[in-house]
Amino acid sequence: MTTADITFSEEAQQKVKDILSQYPADKSKSALLPLLHLAQAEFDGWLSVPVMDYVATILNIKPIEVYEVATFYSMYNLAPVGQYLIEVCQTSSCWMCGAEDILKYLEKKLGVPTGEISNDGMFQVKKVECLGSCGTAPMFQIGDKFYENLTFEKIDTILDELRKENKRSRYV
Amino acid sequence: MSKKLLLTYDHIEGINTLEVYKKHNGYKALEKALKSMKPEEVVEEVKKSGLRGRGGAGFPTGMKWSFLAKPEGVPRHLVCNADESEPGTFKDRYLMERIPHLLIEGMIISSYALGANTSYIYVRGEYYYVIKILQKAIQEAYAAGLLGKNILGSGFDLDLYVQPGAGAYICGEETALLESLEGKRGNPRIKPPFPAVAGLWGRPTVVNNVETIAAVVPILNISGEEYAKIGIGKSTGTKLISASGHINKPGVYEIELGVPVEEFIFSDAYCGGIRNGKKLKAVVAGGSSVPILPADLILKTAKGENRLMTYESLSDGGFATGTMLGSGGFIVMDEDTSIVKNLFTFARFYRHESCGQCSPCREGTSWMEKILQKFIDGKASMKDIDLLWDVQSKIEGKTICPLGDAAAWPVAAAIRHFRHEFEEYVNHPESIQEVQHYYRLNNIPV
Numbered sequence: 001m002t003t004a005d006i007t008f009s010e011e012a013q014q015k016v017k018d019i020l021s022q023y024p025a026d027k028s029k030s031a032l033l034p035l036l037h038l039a040q041a042e043f044d045g046w047l048s049v050p051v052m053d054y055v056a057t058i059l060n061i062k063p064i065e066v067y068e069v070a071t072f073y074s075m076y077n078l079a080p081v082g083q084y085l086i087e088v089c090q091t092s093s094c095w096m097c098g099a100e101d102i103l104k105y106l107e108k109k110l111g112v113p114t115g116e117i118s119n120d121g122m123f124q125v126k127k128v129e130c131l132g133s134c135g136t137a138p139m140f141q142i143g144d145k146f147y148e149n150l151t152f153e154k155i156d157t158i159l160d161e162l163r164k165e166n167k168r169s170r171y172v
Numbered sequence: 173m174s175k176k177l178l179l180t181y182d183h184i185e186g187i188n189t190l191e192v193y194k195k196h197n198g199y200k201a202l203e204k205a206l207k208s209m210k211p212e213e214v215v216e217e218v219k220k221s222g223l224r225g226r227g228g229a230g231f232p233t234g235m236k237w238s239f240l241a242k243p244e245g246v247p248r249h250l251v252c253n254a255d256e257s258e259p260g261t262f263k264d265r266y267l268m269e270r271i272p273h274l275l276i277e278g279m280i281i282s283s284y285a286l287g288a289n290t291s292y293i294y295v296r297g298e299y300y301y302v303i304k305i306l307q308k309a310i311q312e313a314y315a316a317g318l319l320g321k322n323i324l325g326s327g328f329d330l331d332l333y334v335q336p337g338a339g340a341y342i343c344g345e346e347t348a349l350l351e352s353l354e355g356k357r358g359n360p361r362i363k364p365p366f367p368a369v370a371g372l373w374g375r376p377t378v379v380n381n382v383e384t385i386a387a388v389v390p391i392l393n394i395s396g397e398e399y400a401k402i403g404i405g406k407s408t409g410t411k412l413i414s415a416s417g418h419i420n421k422p423g424v425y426e427i428e429l430g431v432p433v434e435e436f437i438f439s440d441a442y443c444g445g446i447r448n449g450k451k452l453k454a455v456v457a458g459g460s461s462v463p464i465l466p467a468d469l470i471l472k473t474a475k476g477e478n479r480l481m482t483y484e485s486l487s488d489g490g491f492a493t494g495t496m497l498g499s500g501g502f503i504v505m506d507e508d509t510s511i512v513k514n515l516f517t518f519a520r521f522y523r524h525e526s527c528g529q530c531s532p533c534r535e536g537t538s539w540m541e542k543i544l545q546k547f548i549d550g551k552a553s554m555k556d557i558d559l560l561w562d563v564q565s566k567i568e569g570k571t572i573c574p575l576g577d578a579a580a581w582p583v584a585a586a587i588r589h590f591r592h593e594f595e596e597y598v599n600h601p602e603s604i605q606e607v608q609h610y611y612r613l614n615n616i617p618v
Contacts, residue, residue: 022292022333027373032355033338037297059355072357074339074524075297091259092460093416093503095517129341129521130259130460131298134416134503135423144300171300 003053012042016058028059032069035059036076041172045085046077074128075171082117082124084162084169087141090127093134102138103127105152109159122163143169174428174441175402177390177410178383182270188305190312193273199318201392205281206326209392214285218388220396222408227253227344227381228459228499230483233388239368240286241376249377250288252279252385253349254295254302257341258459259521260501263412264382266424268295268302271386272309276332278385280318281392283330286378290331293382294349297338306334341525345573346379348527359529360573383412403429407482411500413442418506420444433457433479433486434471437504450506454590457486458498460518461578463585464511465495491585511590512597515582516544522579533576536567540583547594550601557594561587 008016015038016031023030035055036047043051052066059066070076077085086106090099103114106125110118117124133139136148147158186192193199205214219234240248252275256264268275275293283291295303310332313319321329335353337343343352347361350372371377387409391399400408407429416422419437421444427436436442437452446452455470456462472479474493479485483497505514523537543560546552564580571577587594 022331022335024373027354029355030335030353033297033352034336037300037336037338065355068357069355072340072527073297073337076338090517091521092456092514092517093260096417096503096505096509096514128339129524130257132256132262132265132296134260134262134501135414137416137422141298144304146301171297 003050003057006043006050006054008038008042012038029061029065031059032061032066033073036066036070037172040076041170045081045083045168045170046079080117083122083167084124084142086123086125087128087131088114088125089129089131089133089137089139089141091130094130094137094139097137099138102140102150102155105155109155122166123159144171145169174426174431175410176426177394177399177402178267178274178386178412179271179424179426182266187271188269188273188309190273190309190316193271197393198273199277201389202277202280202318203324204392205284206324206328211285211287214281214388214392217396218285218391221387221391221399222396222403222406223384223387223391223399224406224408224483225381226383226387226411226500228258228461230497233380233384236368236380237282237286237378239366240378241369242287243376247290247375248286248288249372249375250279250283250286250291251346251349251353251372251377251379252291252293252382253344253346253379254293254299254382255337255341255344255349256299256382256499257296257344257525258461258499258501259518260414260416260456260459260503261499262414262416263424263500265299265302266414267382267386267412268299269305272306273313274386274389275306275382276309276313276318278388279332280313280323280330281388282378282380282385283332284328285388288378289329290333292333292335292353292372294335294337294343294353296343297336300336303334303336310334340527341521342527342573342575345575348573349379350377357527359527360575362572404480404482405484407484407497411481411497413481413500413502415443415502415504417504418447418450418509419504420447427481429482431481433481436481436502437471443502443504446504446506448506450508452504453507453509454505454511456495456501456503456505456582458496459501460503460521461574461581462496462498463491463494463581464515464589465493465585466589469493469589470495491581492588495585511586511593512544512547515586516541516548518582519544519579522575526575526579530571530576532567532570533579536563536576537579539563540579547597550597552594552598554595554598556598557587557591560594 056063114125139148181196223233224230340358343358348358352358367377452467473488519541523541528534564583567576568580
């Protein structure tokens, strides 16, 4: 796919207009982070080079200005991801309350190591740093949802429900 | 029970809506400010309150506001720092999720005080669901004439927007946050110039934490003078504490500054003591960056006085025997916790979050993680303890922003207070391997 083949849906284009209206006309580069979130949600949960180039054309900036931002922030995925990206917090309080065991349980359950997409393409586990949910540790995030005070039984239920839902996790 | 000023109505159903918020004293402070006070009178009230920045640095808010440059014809901005990412801290999330209008009311009053007509709330991207809650509340406020043109007939105009981050702890540093808000990598700027002179798009800007801005609302309601009467000495008012770790009742607590640490940990009004009948081992009192203290030093100062939840009492003794209130991220560890392994999670965090701009931080955080990994793998020698100390000492104070210090301090404190544990990892690596699995420790099958 090349950049010429890429366009936002009509709904997303309306969102682009709303986002751009938040900044002075000559400061539209400020829209870059929200636009990358939007692009990731629109195009299968990750940012390919043509997608990033497309965002550059919207903001009338050089592609490198998009790449340097996309590579800096951890929420932008630069390679294809599983339908549901399970982001497991590993820092301090979560670690103290069993995050490593949560990770092991997920690996056993999904049959692939952390970082790899499960064979059915449904899930991918990612280790992340503190998500600000320390009082409800251990926890993980899938899209914009926080799953807190995790137990193995809870994880079983969550995965079953997501399999039934069969969509793609998104933040936006 | 401590006096509450921010979380007075947090459990009321529907308090996230404008209608219910208004029924509970909501937007009264705004009305007071716009109808009966000049902007400089609002600043004066905040100065009188003694309010200090609640993000971690504790700088007096009124003074920060008074530094704002006001050149003719140049727009000024207020930016709310809702990039809450300091491990152990989740109070801002709680406040925004439960009572979004409290922050919005604070933003309108503070923008009025500073003469800002366009303000932003920069929220970490991982909190996207909170962003949606805020956006909905902002829409309600616009519809009710609380935002937009001529607010409550005062002639004051304000547009308020929410900006998402995208996963970068460093954007909690105010100049990195402004870079990010300009659509760039979050590399902190060299100061001066300070944001008060050249901030967002080079314009005079004030950046304040969520809790700080929210606190402006009760300050106007009860007056700065009354607010200053709460607390002890220069620690005025109330503070939100995020309590986590091995305690019976983790969560967000609003305390009057001055509550004894012992009461905070063991009283049922707060943390409710240590889980599973275990003993207290150590506490990180103000988010991952502040020095860890062993049980005896967190409960009492080196002088033997009761340690209190105030800026001054927590830092009593300097870094030798004290710590900091920081962001109020209060992480409690029981007797089974490995200080070395916990430190490793912090070191990994800082390595991941270093922006890479300054070599001492970029290289140093990476080395600290690697050395700590050796301890965990049972491959460290005694020399590695000194090496770790040496590396941290070469980061502190040698970087553009405080992330370097934040990465170094926890390492220094862990060695200072728990050197014996590092030695144990060297001498008996086999006995260390099996600890630190919460589930196994509590006989939960994995």
